[in-house]
Amino acid sequence: MKKFALIGLAGYIAPRHLKAIKDTGNELIAALDKFDSVGVMDSYFPNADFFVEIERFDRHLEKLKYERGQVLDFMSICTPNYLHDSHIRMALRRGADAICEKPLVLNPWNIDALQKMEKESGKKIWNVLQLRMHPSIIKLKEKVDNAPVDKIFDIDLTYLTSRGNWYYTSWKGDESKSGGIATNIGVHFYDMLSWVFGEVKANVVHVHTHDRAAGYLEFKRARVRWFLSINQNALPEEIKKSGQRTYRSIKIEGEELEFSGGFTDLHTKVYESILEGNGYGLEDARQAIEIVHEIRNSKPAGLKGEFHPFAKKDLEAHPFNR
Template sequence: MKNFALIGASGYIAPRHMKAIKETNNNLIAALDKNDSVGIIDRYFPQTDFFTEFERFDRHLSKLQFDKNVPLDFVSICTPNYLHDSHIRFGLRQGADAICEKPLVLNPWNMDELKKMEQETGKRIWNILQLRVHPSIIALKEKIAKGPTDKIYDVDLTYLTSRGNWYYTSWKGDSTKSGGIATNIGVHFFDMLSWIFGDLKENIVHVNTHDRSAGYLEFEKARVRWFLSINADMLPNEVKAKSQTTYRSITIEGEELEFSGGFTDLHTVSYQQIISGNGYGLEAPRQAIEIVHNIRHATPIGAKGSYHPFVKKPLAKHPFG
């Protein structure tokens, strides 16, 4: 049984990590969050020691390790994106491996510095890349690998996930903290595309605003038009008619990739692989981190060239001006 600590216990994604720790028969010995709405812990680890102050959390872990000989094997990180780098470093300094939600970091050079820390501490940094363990995505990767070596596939990626005005008040609405829409809701799709279709050759941004981002990516084996948005007005009418708030579509050569199901256990699968030493480490998401970093700093060119059809949909005004 491995011992875990978790940073960011009150966030949206934390319960998936708690569930994964529980389902892999391990133990959560301590959790931290500045917010105390963490009753979800009771579902998995009611005996976990919980802290709202980092200093007390840090001291507690040290006392467990040095006064009671309780080892800390992993620190799971579910905090806002801009804090990942710091919290990964904390985990390694505690003598534990770090398991971090996407995006691993906001900037490519952060990965270079973390690599030095891995070497100095002898500990590993693991990334949750759940799409890489999704059966449909694995099958697609195998299909592409067995296909014609000279074929370039045409791909359209559309991901619409509605968010209310709270989004803009939260850290997610601050691009310096979240990295913007392409980073916050798109990085795992860009990682998936990198994993399947190879090295990136071109990255063009058509639109990049508070509520949407769109562009064109050319990989070794794919030409990708992509569109991401948190604006409910972008949803197709048939989706709105069903009172659904999310629309996810990936077409390859005009054929829809069905991967809407099978998401509930992907964190558990990821944890199983990490604990066995076969997870996705520090270097795995590098190209995706480079892609979203470049999107964030690119100058959008508008509806020119090979752009996603949704690019021409009317732009929405920011709710706070």
Template structure:
């Protein structure tokens, strides 16, 4: 049994991490969040020491490391706001623990280089949650694409990615609506898709921004083996009619050469699967995230071109 600490236990994604810690037979000994609406912990680890001040949490984790042989924290799980990930990963490594961090791991590519240095110094590892790589449909797609490329190395697929997940007014008031803290829509809700696409279709050749606003991000990506039109939004107004008719607040679609690629289900246990791989030493490390972090960083700094070139059809609704 390994001891875990969790930063950001009051956040949306934290219950999946607590479930993964419990499902893998481990223990959560310390957790911190500036908000104290964390009753969900009772469903997983009611005996966990909880803190609302990071300084007291830091002190507790340090005491466990120095004074309680066998009770020290082996892993720090990080579910805090995006802009704090870098600092919290550094905290994990300084306390002689491996880090397990939600996506996006960091906001800028140079943060990866600095963390690699600290990783070497500490001898500890930074792991990130890239659960789409473990999704069976994605595994099957990568296998199919790899086989096709082996037959013809010049193969280039045409891909459309569409993802809308409705968010209320709170979203824009929270840190998620602040581009400096979240990285914007493309980073906040899209980074794991960009990771998956580069994982399947290869390295980036071209990155174009068509629309970038507080509720929409859309662009064109050219990868080694794919031409990708993509559209992401948190605004329910842009949901397609089929979603509105069925009272759906989320719409997710990927087509490959005009054929719909189904991956709407199968997400339930992917955090647990991620933890299982990390505990075996097979987690996705810093180099794994370099492509997707570079994509969202570059997109954030591109001048939007408007509806020019090969843009996603949903752009016309904005």
């Protein structure tokens, strides 16, 4: 039984980590969050110690080590994006492997620095890249791997997930903390595309505002037009009429990839892989981080070249939302 600590317990994604720790037969000994609405712990680890101050959390872990001989094996990190780098470093200083949500870090050079610390500490940094565990994505990768080597796939990726006004008040609405919309809601898709289709050949940004982004990515094995938005006005009319607030579509050669289910236990699968020593590390995370960093720092080209159909439709429908 491995001993875990978790930072960011009050967040949206933390229950998936709690479930994964429990499902893999391990123990959560301590958790941290500056917010104390964490009753979810009762369903998983009611006896775990909880802290709202990082200093007391850190002191507690040290006391467990020196007074009770309890050595921390893993620290799970579910905190806001801009804190990942610091909390990963904290895990390694505590003598634990880090299991961190994506984006692992906000900038490519942060990976270089963490590699040095990983080597010095002898501990590992693992990234939660759960889409690589999704059955539909695994089948897609097998299809691409078995296709003729000169075959280039044409893909349209559309992800619209409506967010209310709270989003802009939270850290997610601050680009310096979240990395912006492409990082915050798109990084897992860019990682999936990297895993399936190989190295990036071109990265063009057509639209990039506070609530939507669109562009073109060319990989070794794919040409991808992508569109992301958190504005409900960007939803197709039929989706809005049905009362839904999210629309996700991945079309490959004009055919829809079935991608609606299969998400329930992906974090548990990620943890199982990490515990076996086969998880995804720093280099696995690099290309997606490079993609979102370039998107964030590129000047939008406008509707030129291979742009996503939604980008034009969105501009025509809402010309003043720019």
